[in-house]
Amino acid sequence: MKLVVTGSLGNISQPLTEILVTLEHEVTVISSDVKKQTAIEALGASAAIGSIADVDFLTAAFQGADAVYAMIPLSFTEPDLGKYLRRIAKNYVQALNTTKVKRVVVMSGWVADLIKSENLENEFNSLEASVTFMRPGSFYTNFYQHVDMIKGRGLMGKLLTLRYSGFWALLTGKTGLLMGNCGGDDRIIFVSPKDIAVAVAEELVLMTEQSTIRYVGSEELTCNEAARIIGTAVGKPWLKWVLLSDKAMLQGLKMAKVPEKLAETLVEMQAAMHSGKPLENFHRNHPKMGNVKLTNFAQEFARVYHQN
Numbered sequence: 205m206k207l208v209v210t211g212s213l214g215n216i217s218q219p220l221t222e223i224l225v226t227l228e229h230e231v232t233v234i235s236s237d238v239k240k241q242t243a244i245e246a247l248g249a250s251a252a253i254g255s256i257a258d259v260d261f262l263t264a265a266f267q268g269a270d271a272v273y274a275m276i277p278l279s280f281t282e283p284d285l286g287k288y289l290r291r292i293a294k295n296y297v298q299a300l301n302t303t304k305v306k307r308v309v310v311m312s313g314w315v316a317d318l319i320k321s322e323n324l325e326n327e328f329n330s331l332e333a334s335v336t337f338m339r340p341g342s343f344y345t346n347f348y349q350h351v352d353m354i355k356g357r358g359l360m361g362k363l364l365t366l367r368y369s370g371f372w373a374l375l376t377g378k379t380g381l382l383m384g385n386c387g388g389d390d391r392i393i394f395v396s397p398k399d400i401a402v403a404v405a406e407e408l409v410l411m412t413e414q415s416t417i418r419y420v421g422s423e424e425l426t427c428n429e430a431a432r433i434i435g436t437a438v439g440k441p442w443l444k445w446v447l448l449s450d451k452a453m454l455q456g457l458k459m460a461k462v463p464e465k466l467a468e469t470l471v472e473m474q475a476a477m478h479s480g481k482p483l484e485n486f487h488r489n490h491p492k493m494g495n496v497k498l499t500n501f502a503q504e505f506a507r508v509y510h511q512n
């Protein structure tokens with residue numbers, strides 16, 4: 205089949221491309237960075253270099269495709285996440301309808317239907333193809349964004365460690381923690397992007413008329429259990445994931461200079477996870493858990509952590 209993968213050599217798209225090429229599909233990978241062309245071709249795929257913000261480029265890239273994996277990269281520089289998601293989703297819908305692609309797999313998330321400010325899935329309502337919305341839990345790879353906090357590095361990391369762990373951290377030098385307005389003993393579905401890639405590959409080649417939703421997870425853990433696994437792998441078995449109030453989280457994001465609207469959306473997402481509703485929805489759908497457990501990822505994480 206002729207398949208188009210957006211998301212370049214990202215967490216999901218690289219393993220997804222590897223799977224699809226192994227299955228002998230003709231794969232085109234979209235990247236905005238010409239420097240990725242050689243690496244994409246080395247996987248046995250073709251590269252289409254351009255931006256998903258450019259509807260004419262997307263239309264040309266989707267021409268003749270049997271199925272498309274459509275993802276919208278999270279942007280931490282866009283001041284209004286909702287506006288940005290709607291803009292890019294509109295481009296996808298226009299390009300996919302123009303090229304009459306019959307099958308589309310859209311990357312969504314397990315809180316998508318619980319977020320008031322933007323439900324990305326609604327933006328794909330006018331798609332003429334059969335669509336599957338992927339609703340994965342929280343990616344293991346998110347831990348990479350917290351290396352500095354785990355190291356207790358930088359003023360923010362040090363101040364927050366002292367604020368939440370008190371003199372104990374100061375006396376023992378056991379710095380570092382994780383935090384969020386979802387945390388502590390909240391139960392979360394964690395997921396490996398490699399397991400998501402397996403699920404997306406299965407969905408892309410399904411020639412169904414029906415539109416569906418697919419939840420994806422690798423392991424269910426409390427946030428503190430996850431912190432202990434990650435902490436143990438990097439020599440900090442005491443690592444904790446502190447639960448903050450929504451207000452404290454919003455303040456923290458503002459201190460970190462995250463644009464206001466974006467910060468509000470991030471807090472809303474975590475508040476939804478803290479409520480336990482995404483977990484209920486996940487279990488109601490009975491998805492099979494993927495193979496990659498957090499202890500497996502923790503080994504990869506430890507290598508990156510020690511290089512930083």
Ligand SMILES: NC(=O)c1ccc[n+]([C@@H]2O[C@H](COP(=O)([O-])OP(=O)(O)OC[C@H]3O[C@@H](n4cnc5c(N)ncnc54)[C@H](OP(=O)(O)O)[C@@H]3O)[C@@H](O)[C@H]2O)c1
Pocket residue numbers: 210211212213214215216217234235236237240254255256257275276277278311312313314340341342343346397
């Ligand atoms: N993190 C989570 O816990 C979580 C949970 C649920 C859902 N999700 C969703 O999962 C998705 C992230 O997937 P991922 O981790 O595989 O992505 P990723 O690793 O962040 O990779 C995305 C890639 O997209 C490419 N890109 C960026 N801007 C582009 C543009 N304008 N045009 C074309 N390509 C562009 C970039 O590569 P180039 O530089 O090569 O262009 C980038 O590496 C998002 O949609 C997110 O909302 C995440």
